[in-house]
Amino acid sequence: MKVGLFIPCYVDQFYPQVAKATLQLLRKFDCDVEYPTNQACCGQPMANAGFQNRARAAHRSFEKNFDRFDYVVSPSGSCVLYVRDHHPPHISAEEPAGSADLSERTWELCEFLTDVVGVESTGATCSRRVGLHQSCHGLRGLRLGAGSERQLQAENKVRSLLEMVDGITLVDLDRPDECCGFGGTFAVTEEAVSVRMGTDRLADHLSHRAEIITGTDMSCLMHLEGLARRRSESVSFRHVAEILNGDV
Amino acid sequence: MSSAVVESDTEFVALPVIHHARAAAAFTSDAARTDWHDESLWLVRKKRDVAAAAVPEWEELRALASAVKEHTLGRLDEYLVQFEKNATENGVHVHWAADADEHNRIVAQILRERGARRLVKSKSMLTEECGLNGHLEADGVEVVDTDLGERIIQLAGDTPSHIVMPAIHYKKEEIGTLFNRTMGTQEGSADPQYLTEAARADLRKRFFAADASLTGVNFAVAETGGFVVCTNEGNADLGVHLAPIHIASMGIEKLIPRADDLGIFLRLLARSATGQPLTVYSSHFHAPTPGREIHLVLVDNGRSEQLGREAFAAGLKCIRCGACMNTCPVYRRSGGHSYGSTIPGPIGSILAPNRDMKKYRELPYASTLCGSCTDVCPVMIDIHEQLYAWRQEETRAGVQPPFKRLSMLFAGMFLGRPRLYRLGARLMRFALSRLPRSAIYNRWNAWGRERELPQLPEESFRDWYVRTGGTSE
Numbered sequence: 001m002k003v004g005l006f007i008p009c010y011v012d013q014f015y016p017q018v019a020k021a022t023l024q025l026l027r028k029f030d031c032d033v034e035y036p037t038n039q040a041c042c043g044q045p046m047a048n049a050g051f052q053n054r055a056r057a058a059h060r061s062f063e064k065n066f067d068r069f070d071y072v073v074s075p076s077g078s079c080v081l082y083v084r085d086h087h088p089p090h091i092s093a094e095e096p097a098g099s100a101d102l103s104e105r106t107w108e109l110c111e112f113l114t115d116v117v118g119v120e121s122t123g124a125t126c127s128r129r130v131g132l133h134q135s136c137h138g139l140r141g142l143r144l145g146a147g148s149e150r151q152l153q154a155e156n157k158v159r160s161l162l163e164m165v166d167g168i169t170l171v172d173l174d175r176p177d178e179c180c181g182f183g184g185t186f187a188v189t190e191e192a193v194s195v196r197m198g199t200d201r202l203a204d205h206l207s208h209r210a211e212i213i214t215g216t217d218m219s220c221l222m223h224l225e226g227l228a229r230r231r232s233e234s235v236s237f238r239h240v241a242e243i244l245n246g247d248v
Numbered sequence: 249m250s251s252a253v254v255e256s257d258t259e260f261v262a263l264p265v266i267h268h269a270r271a272a273a274a275f276t277s278d279a280a281r282t283d284w285h286d287e288s289l290w291l292v293r294k295k296r297d298v299a300a301a302a303v304p305e306w307e308e309l310r311a312l313a314s315a316v317k318e319h320t321l322g323r324l325d326e327y328l329v330q331f332e333k334n335a336t337e338n339g340v341h342v343h344w345a346a347d348a349d350e351h352n353r354i355v356a357q358i359l360r361e362r363g364a365r366r367l368v369k370s371k372s373m374l375t376e377e378c379g380l381n382g383h384l385e386a387d388g389v390e391v392v393d394t395d396l397g398e399r400i401i402q403l404a405g406d407t408p409s410h411i412v413m414p415a416i417h418y419k420k421e422e423i424g425t426l427f428n429r430t431m432g433t434q435e436g437s438a439d440p441q442y443l444t445e446a447a448r449a450d451l452r453k454r455f456f457a458a459d460a461s462l463t464g465v466n467f468a469v470a471e472t473g474g475f476v477v478c479t480n481e482g483n484a485d486l487g488v489h490l491a492p493i494h495i496a497s498m499g500i501e502k503l504i505p506r507a508d509d510l511g512i513f514l515r516l517l518a519r520s521a522t523g524q525p526l527t528v529y530s531s532h533f534h535a536p537t538p539g540r541e542i543h544l545v546l547v548d549n550g551r552s553e554q555l556g557r558e559a560f561a562a563g564l565k566c567i568r569c570g571a572c573m574n575t576c577p578v579y580r581r582s583g584g585h586s587y588g589s590t591i592p593g594p595i596g597s598i599l600a601p602n603r604d605m606k607k608y609r610e611l612p613y614a615s616t617l618c619g620s621c622t623d624v625c626p627v628m629i630d631i632h633e634q635l636y637a638w639r640q641e642e643t644r645a646g647v648q649p650p651f652k653r654l655s656m657l658f659a660g661m662f663l664g665r666p667r668l669y670r671l672g673a674r675l676m677r678f679a680l681s682r683l684p685r686s687a688i689y690n691r692w693n694a695w696g697r698e699r700e701l702p703q704l705p706e707e708s709f710r711d712w713y714v715r716t717g718g719t720s721e
């Protein structure tokens with residue numbers, strides 16, 4: 001099983017420890033992982049801003065880097081959702097063929113560990129109070145769990161994995177799956193609302209005495225962390241991969 | 249990340265563009281009020297959750313409702329004709345209005361021909377959309393909105409900020425002041441019971457004096473020619489049964505094929521809207537009683553055109569429950585007026601660009617694409633996907649601001665080409681590590697106004713991987 005590791009651009013630049021944890025975690029579960037070193041972005045920043053036409057180079061680069069793998073795995077629900085929903089052939093017929101099934105071979109880390117690897121234990125420990133931020137694209141897009149809107153009983157894959165960490169305390173939140181307000185360019189074009197949404201999420205975690213806030217997407221956590229650091233809050237931010245890898 | 253898009257404040261002054269972000273920033277600047285607004289609507293969302301959870305087949309109902317609406321929209325021409333025929337046979341006068349103006353003229357003419365000078369209205373977002381009140385008042389008609397929320401809006405000279413709770417942006421103290429000024433209630437009183445009773449007493453006089461009543465339509469049934477009006481206050485019924493003329497204004501998308509289908513929608517509507525199992529009144533109208541008249545105005549006003557847009561036709565499935573507003577984290581923190589359209593919130597943001605893509609070009613961006621609206625929608629409109637689609641449509645149509653076009657051209661180059669990406673990343677790392685804080689946290693850095701940028705690690709993941717082969721620590 002050859003796994004290509006897709007590391008979102010901002011994780012590559014700002015959160016290398018998350019990429020390392022993902023790599024190590026996949027290896028722990030006997031995956032043959034390779035990181036193609038000529039990769040760039042998935043194209044989402046342009047497309048979500050309305051410029052899917054400017055994302056074509058990113059789509060082609062993604063395809064060139066990853067088409068040879070059985071699976072592509074990434075520590076980001078948002079980038080994976082973008083690849084699944086919007087990479088060719090959904091965009092235009094003139095795009096190179098053969099990538100339709102590449103988007104189906106692309107997995108978010110937690111769903112890969114649950115649905116493909118079938119992880120039953122992690123061997124990790126964490127003695128802290130952890131608040132889980134459920135990033136929207138993972139939750140409502142990839143359906144990593146049942147969102148609070150839908151009346152369905154479904155396993156939450158992220159939570160289930162975290163519950164396999166010894167000693168962990170997952171705190172309950174008043175609003176278990178409200179958006180943090182990052183939203184890509186929304187974070188700057190709608191700065192005021194974005195900040196309000198983020199401070200409200202942060203307050204929910206803090207009022208339940210979370211020591212660590214975790215999630216499947218560093219983009220949401222980067223936004224929340226930026227707010228927390230400006231306000232000198234002592235809570236720390238770790239990607240789910242880091243907790244599952246026993247880094248915390 | 250590097251593709252921050254910040255419009256300069258002076259760039260588009262000449263264009264009549266609704267600036268959601270600016271209005272939202274003004275709204276959130278009152279932090280306590282934002283809290284209050286957010287909490288009020290979140291409470292409604294929670295009530296909706298409880299009500300939905302009590303229906304084991306909730307998700308099936310949604311799927312059914314969606315299918316019925318899709319089917320109806322696919323044959324809307326046939327069903328409208330069937331409806332007109334049956335309604336006419338029942339003795340209802342059916343009128344067709346191509347746009348808002350024609351709707352207003354039809355209503356004004358009905359009133360004029362019958363010498364009706366006083367009209368009582370129950371809640372109707374369609375007449376808000378058409379601007380009916382102003383049109384009639386210019387014609388010398390006294391128009392009284394009788395839904396309590398709409399009455400507050402009317403007395404305040406305001407516009408609704410929500411389609412189900414039009415006055416949700418008012419605090420009870422403000423309503424007390426308004427009623428004191430307009431109805432002479434006790435100064436300083438903000439007791440909801442007292443204020444409601446005062447409004448009720450005042451409205452009652454107007455109900456009795458009315459020459460005609462106007463209602464909206466929640467559902468119209470093609471096979472019977474009848475229609476249903478849902479209210480909580482009974483104001484529609486009181487108006488209709490006291491006045492000799494009943495005018496019902498209806499968007500053409502409100503049609504459903506059979507009376508049997510009603511059960512699906514009535515079970516979904518109030519639960520989604522407020523968490524009630526049903527609205528207090530679900531009133532069915534079929535035929536006028538002897539000596540009275542029912543006029544039904546079928547309004548297009550851009551709906552046919554929208555129906556012809558494959559990607560956006562699904563927005564016409566909307567039953568106006570307002571659940572997407574209550575759940576929307578952006579709406580709750582920016583208020584309904586920030587959208588600058590009659591229907592605000594997520595659904596408004598996919599409906600408004602059908603009318604004027606340029607004017608409402610910011611609305612599809614008033615969302616993080618979190619998808620909560622889509623999952624809460626009782627008729628399963630893919631709202632957040634349509635928001636995404638409108639963004640692409642704006643680019644195709646060339647209504648994007650120049651600065652954004654340019655920044656996305658560069659973003660696409662740097663993020664899509666690995667060599668340029670690495671070069672850009674090096675430059676960014678160099679800048680972030682060398683520049684003084686004041687140069688980074690400048691006034692153009694919207695991220696940094698309230699947030700720190702992430703801390704820069706020693707090396708990128710790629711550099712580490714290339715250096716170590718991905719093995720050492």
